Amino acid sequence: MAKRGDRARGTAGSALGSLDFALDRGSPVPLYHQLAQQLEAAIEHGALAPGNLLGNEVDLSVRLGLSRPTVRQAIQSLVDKGLLVRRRGVGTQVVHSQVRRPLELSSLYDDLEEAGQAPTTEVVRHEVVPASCDVAAALGVQEGCEVTVLGRVRRTHDRPLALLCNYVPVCLLDLDNARLAATGLYRIMRSAGITLHSAHQTVGARAATAQEAARLDEREGAALLTMQRTAYDDTGRPVEYGTHIYRASRYSFDFQLLVRP
Template structure:
């Protein structure tokens, strides 16, 4: 067994070969939680990549010098988060890292790219449609007026993360489907000379419809995070209204709260 504060190294035979784990037996933090935190950090930072095998619980407990229940509890906590999956006859495998976004005016594409998540985009719709009452209010135009509708499926490591629906006034920018699949919407808006200044955003949650579940590789009724956002340029003009849904198993918002003086 590893001693207090000892750096534990996995022996050959799995993706853990090059990793070290500092487990402190004198800490009030349970060993399973320490191990889970360090495995999660390795996944988030790319040291453990999607598809990597960790071996089975018996192998892991032997390699790490921990009891099997400790390893099982650590693995289960990451399975519950959707970061690992158990495969019969194979062992424990890395699925993906969860997407964490700062609560600020940024595009999902830029955030994923900055995090090394390798984002890809499939454009499902790019067409002119009449504005509904909701869209008209958000963009400050008349109901029934023409807007550009974009529907895109965003993925990382070959796994869908979000279904994005955006509405833009036609005068804002002419958005080519090929460019939309190669980069992010906000990046294209900036290249068109639009300075994004602020946004009003609301975040919620609901269950996936059958259509959304099929797009996002989830079961119908699975938990989804939702976001509605109206973005404004530096003149105060609404330039984009988005209604997005995200897989709750793969996505979270990070933000800092300050005490008001």
């Protein structure tokens, strides 16, 4: 067993072979939680990449000098977060890191691409509809005025991450499904000469409906993060209203908070 201050090193034959784990038996933090935190950090920083195998629980307990229940509990906590998956006959495999996104005016597609998350998009809705009261207020048009609504499922590493619903003025952009599937909406706006300047955004949370759960490969009632955003160009014109939902198991918002002078 690893002693206070000991470092457990994985052996060859798994992705843990080159990693050190500092496990402190004298700490009030349980060993399983220490191991889970360090595995999660390795995944987040790319030391453990999607597809890497960790081996099975018996092998891991021997390699790391820990009891099998301790290793099982650590792995289960990351399975519950969606970072690891158990595969029969294969062992434990890294799925992905959680997407952590700063709260700033940027495109989810661009952020994922820059983070090496291999984003893909499925267009599930693209039509012209009368603006509801909320949409009309956000876009500064009359209720019932025609607007374009876009529904898209954004995936990373072929797994659903977010369900995006965007409303834009009908005459703002020339949009087609192939282009919407290939890139992000804000990138399309920039290429059309639209300069995004600011946005008003609200973040919340709720449980997934049956339809949303099916789209996002979640169970009904699973936790979802929600976001409503109205974006403005450099003339102050509202150019987009979005209502998005994200899998809480795979996505989080990062805040930087400053002390008010």
